[in-house]
Amino acid sequence: MSRRPGFVVYGLLAAFLLGSAAPFYWSFLLGSHTAEIAAQGVPPLLPGGHFLDNARRAIETIPFWKAVGNSILVSSAAATSTVIFGTLAGYAFAKLRFRGSNGLLAFVVATMAVPTQLGVVPLFILMSKLGWTGTTWSVIVPSLVTAFGVFFMRQYLVDAVPDELIEAARMDGCSQIRVVWHVVAPAARPAAAILWLFTFMATWSDFFWPLIALPPDNPTIQVALNQLQSGFFKDYSLVLAGTTLATIPLLVLFVLTGRQLVAGIMQGAVKG
């Protein structure tokens, strides 16, 4: 049965996409003009010719490539680790029966309710006791496993992994870890991809903690971009050129991982 979408579907999607993309286009727009035009209230509709100029200035003012490299590193590590441990824990909570699983799950979810701003001081004390302040570890370790990741994978795996498959595998003599590898991992792929992307981008956008924890010559990109706003005078064209440039690695990432998000129709076929 084919469910070919009609104009209404495309229309609605296009409208939403326009709204999503407009600010992004806007930031490119302002980054391509001179400072005075960028500072006016209402922007012009078409780009000016100054983007490369402003981008070049941005790269010269801050340790741009180093910061991008750091951000990619930190975000990838956090994302990968969160997905791996989140899938494991999520699977355990979803499918394995063990003492205290409900209580522990509730506890995991509850930990998300504590605002992180206050944690900065004790976390910093901890990091300095461990000798990690100033190293990239101080930014990676707190993001290694997140309650969000565990909860997310658990909810997804509850329905996405059929119990029969697990039982069949166990009866075939698979150890738990092989069950995970052969049954759970393939089923978790779309959710894992989403979680990976989400964690990557959340870590990428993080500002406050990296500001404090990392040394100034080794920043992540958000901290570096903030330096473009030095001084009382804000050159919006410079700042926005810098931020737009910094989104390019993310766009590349999108293109690379995009296909992972498209779970095949095969997915449904597993259940059939």
Added chain:
Amino acid sequence: MGGVTRHLTWRQRLSRWDARWAPYLYVSPFFIVFAIVGLFPLVYTAYVSVHDWGLLSGKGEFVGLDNYREVWDNPYFLKQTVNTLSIFVLSSGPQIVIAVVLAALLDTQLRARTWWRMGILLPFVVSPVAVAIIFGSLFGDRYGVINHGLELIGLDPVAWHTDRFASHLAIATMVNWRWTGFNALIFLAAMQAVPRDLYESASLDGASKVRQFLSVTLPMIRPTMIFVVITSTIGGLQIFAEPRLFDQTNARNGGPDRQFGTITMLVYDFGWQLRDLGRASATAWMLFLMILVLAVVNLVLVRRIGSLGGDR
């Protein structure tokens, strides 16, 4: 069978052990990391909240619940609580509805499917720095783009930063813009795991697309719906960055009359502006309780509504 000792092979014993301890092994990485980077700050915050504790001056004496009382009596606490709830309703409500609809639209045989799906994630890519600039420009009271547009079509400009409700709308818009696409993808992933033959039999029974959506899709994605509702509740009540970016005064407390200040901003205000860690910690714990209560309420609601979808 009593009395016969069963002699297990080495392999069988390993398998038993594996089955028994695997769950604990799999969840332990989270708890280990959490114990280090999550638990310590939590306990520390609780400890601080019952002391007179300055950010710079350090630990003072034990004061019991005094900090909590002072926060409760603070002239802005109630106002900022209402703000938080208001922004939460304005953001999470529409967000979830739109995200579900969007996911349903994407769960069809679209051309260039991947591009559509990545397209809705674009807001995530924009740096917070740029978000502040752009939305500030959009919602500027005097020279903003939206007001400019309103004036062009003959309407009065809106005082986005001054009027309480307008500011909540503006901030909710910022939040929704950023997060709806992501929630849509989460729903989409769950929808794709729904077996197609359920839809086939439904359409054979004569159900319309909308009916199929309500009776097949929604109930089948309930665990995910629960997830989105809970995380939106938690995240929505903790909103900090957007209102802070929206405030262009030096203080960044949510406007000169705290008309759009949230509780987390109050935590930051107490801690880093007034340098009173004791009150900041107390506020954080009060927020925590608020979130717990609301999350449970929402959970119950979702369970209730989920079963209205049409169990047959």
Added chain:
Amino acid sequence: MQTRNTRRTRLVTGVLTALTLAMTAAACGGDGDSDDSGSADGGTTTISVATFNEFGYEDLIDEWNSTRDDIKIEQVKVGTWDDAKANLYTKLAAGSGLSDIEAIEGDAIAAVLAESDAFTDLSDPAVEGRWLDFVVERGTSADGQLIGYGTDIGPEGICYRADLFKKAGLPTDREDVAALMGTWDDYFALGDKFADAVPDVAWYDSSGGLAQAMLNQVANPFESDDDVIETDNPELKAVWDAVTDNVDTLSSRNSQWSDDWTASFQNDGFATMACPGWMLGVIEGNAEGIDGWDIANVFPGGGGNWGGSYLTVPAQGDHVEEAKEVAEWLTAPEQQIKAFAAKGTFPSQVDALSSPDITDAANPFFNDAPVGQILAERAEAVTVQPHKGPKYSDILQAFQAAVLRVDDGSQDPDEAWEQFQTDVEALG
């Protein structure tokens, strides 16, 4: 099935390997020498200086680094004092992680001095008499220790749009303008005249800016000399009345530093503003392309100072002696003059004020005004320095919020004043 498995396995393994390698690289590369507090490496000590906004130290640091081998300077810049403050306070609370030299804003240093004893005493006969008295006083703790070396100050003149003055039929020459603004009454009267002639342009850039300018001339705006909070005093009320009386007629009603305020430079939003040295760069940037800016050698009430920062040496550092030496050099008159040439940070050092490099400095954007001389004379005209106790910044914030509530029309002056008083009480 088999193919998909193998491919996926390979992909995952590949990614994981790459990441493990990357993480190892990060760990090794990261903790080499990146310890915030100066490191000694084969005889060379690196001293880190944490600044915000623009101190103008870039060339100075290059100069030092090219001539000295034993001590190297490294600057750590953050965009705003807000971020620098968050960083400073967090690390003071944690007890580690600060740079060797930390810059602190003048308004906030009183709070830091009162609540923290984690800074080194920088007293030294060599710097005796280096700075203006009020600069030294503010940088000295209650028990007489000199904790902060002054960097810059912000003596104020009045910057104005000569082209808009012309439109209103007012004199445009900076000396003529100066003659008309000797007192606040004169300033407001001139403003009324301007408003009559050019009704759609405000007289000054923001009520908050005006309030700040007037507050900087009150001896005890918020706290008594013993740091007792007294915000219901007649001088403060006089400032409040002056600011709120003129909201409807003379103020742009914008919040200073907001996007609307920035845009107002390009949209003929206002005609005058209080102008400390560091504001010149801001105006130049925001008003790019606008001809007609000038600065008059006058300030209502005589003189006023707005701003100024200090360099401090946290005691938790490893190289306190070297840090002190660097701080002493950076805040010497010769160096501050160079910083002024670079970024407009006006020197707080006595000797610098009479140096020809300052008195000859002119600014082409402001109609080639002799800004150095103007600011130096304004600095000398400063008679009153407000007492800034530990709660100064907090109360100032509440005051500015009250002004804004009147600006945006949500409250009338009496309501806003009452709420200001309540807010101050709740500060605790």
